[in-house]
C-alpha cells in the first residue's frame with residue numbers, strides 16, 4: 001500500500017471514530033432518553049449532502065482531574081456550514097455523548113469560529129444546544145469560552161438571524177446565549193433551561209419543584225416567554241427552524257425570499273364584512289381575519305402560547321414576507337399588558353432589523369390596569385412597544401378593525417409613530433376611551449345630581465359620545481387614518497399599500513445607539 005493510500009485510510013478511520021462522538025454506548029444512552037445525536041440532528045436540519053464540517057479534529061487541552069487520559073476528536077460539538085432550502089447557514093450542534101456536551105475552551109473556539117463566519121458571510125447562525133454547561137474540569141477557561149460566545153451573539157444581533165434550539169439540558173449561565181439570539185425553540189419533555197436547578201432552588205428557597213415545572217419547554221413557551229416555540233419532538237423543532245428561515249432574509253442587507261403564490265391579490269372575503277359583532281363587548285377571533293387576508297391562509301405564529309392577547313408571526317402578501325402584529329379580542333379583550341408589550345416589541349424590532357414590513361391589526365381597549373401591572377412596570381414595558389414601533393423604519397401598514405382607545409391606539413403603529421398607511425374598517429372606534437367610561441367621567445356630577453333620570457342622562461350622553469367618537473371618521477377627517485375601507489377588501493388594500501411602500505426610505509438620527517426602555 002502506498003503512503004498516500006495509507007494516509008487516506010487513516011483519515012477515513014479517524015473520521016469514522018470522530019463521528020461516533022463519545023461512544024456507541026453513549027449514543028444508545030442518548031437514544032434511550034428519546035434524544036437524537038448531534039449528527040442526526042444536523043442531518044435532519046440541513047439539505048442532503050450540503051454539510052461542510054469544520055474542526056472535526058479539535059481536541060480539548062485540559063489536563064485537570066485526569067482529563068488528559070482522553071482527547072476525543074471534535075470535543076463535544078459538531079460545527080460547520082450547510083444549506084437549508086438551498087440557502088447557506090452556519091451551525092453548531094453540541095454532542096451530549098462527549099462529556100455531556102459540556103463547554104470546554106476549545107468547544108467555545110469552535111462555536112466562535114462558526115459565529116464569526118456567519119457574521120462575515122452574512123448567513124444565519126443556528127445552535128442546537130444539548131449540554132451540561134461549563135466543563136467543570138476546565139474552570140475559568142470554560143467561563144471565558146461562554147463570554148466569547150456571548151460577545152459574538154451580541155455583535156451579530158441585528159446583522160444575521162440567530163436561532164437557538166434547546167434539545168437537552170441548558171443550565172446556568174449557558175442559558176444566556178439562547179437568550180441573546182432572535183428565536184429560541186425547546187423540545188417538550190427532553191429539554192430544560194434554568195439558571196439554577198431544582199436542588200439549588202430547594203436549598204436556597206425551600207421551594208420544591210422538578211425540572212419540567214422549573215424550566216421545561218411548556219413553562220418557557222407559556223409563562224416566561226423565554227422560548228418562542230415548544231415542539232413535541234426534535235423532528236418538529238427542526239421543521240419549525242426550516243419554516244422560520246423561509247420567512248426571513250439571510251442578513252440585514254438582504255430581503256426575505258419571495259414565494260410564488262396562486263392566491264389572487266384582489267381576492268375578497270365577504271365574511272369579513274359581518275365579522276365584527278354589533279355588541280362592542282363581544283369577542284371575535286383575530287386569527288380568522290389574519291388567515292382570511294394573507295396568502296393561502298398561511299400564518300406562521302411566534303410565541304403562540306405566551307401573552308395570547310396579542311398575536312405575532314410571519315405571513316406573506318403577494319409572495320412577500322411580512323410581520324403581523326394583531327390584538328386578540330378573544331383573550332382579555334385584546335388588552336395590552338406587560339407580557340403582550342414585551343412580546344410584540346421584540347417581534348417588531350426583529351422585523352425592523354431584518355427589513356420585514358409590518359402589518360398591524362388593531363382592536364385594543366387600552367392597557368391593563370391595576371397594581372399587579374403597575375408594580376410590574378407596565379409603564380416601562382408598554383414603552384418598549386411604543387419605542388419599537390416609533391423607531392421602526394420598515395413599511396408599516398395598520399388596519400384598525402374596532403377599538404383603538406387611548407394610549408394603546410397610539411402604541412399600535414398609529415400615524416404619529418411614523419405609520420405609513422393607516423386604514424380603518426367602518427366599525428372602528430378611535431377615541432380616548434370607550435363611551436361608557438367617557439360618560440361616567442364627564443357626567444358623573446349630573447348623574448349623581450339627578451338619580452331619578454340617571455339612566456336617561458347616561459344613555460343620552462353615551463349616544464352623543466358614540467355619534468361623535470365611536471367611529472373612524474373623526475380620525476379620517478383629520479388625516480390620522482388614510483382611508484376607511486370595506487373589510488372584505490382588506491387583503492387587496494394591504495397588498496397595494498405594501499407595494500407602494502416597497503421602495504420606502506426612512507432614517508433615524510445618527511446616534512451611537514438608542515436607549516430603549518428596558
Ligand code: HXC
Nearest residue numbers: 099100102131132133134135136137146169171172173174
Ligand atoms: C463536565 C460533565 C458536565 C459538566 C455533565 N458532564 N455535565 N462533565 N462538566 N458540566 C458529564 C458527566 O460527568 C458524565 O460523564 C456525562 O457528562 C453525562 O452526564 P450524566 O450526569 O451521566 O447525564 P445525565 O444523568 O443525563 O445528567 C445530565 C445533567 C448532569 C443534568 C446535565 O450531568 C448535570 O447536572 N451536570 C452538571 C450541570 C451543571 O451544574 N453545570 C454547570 C452549570 S453552571 P461520565 O464520564 O461520568 O459519563 C455553568 C456556568 C456557565 O454552566 C456560566 C456562563 C457564563
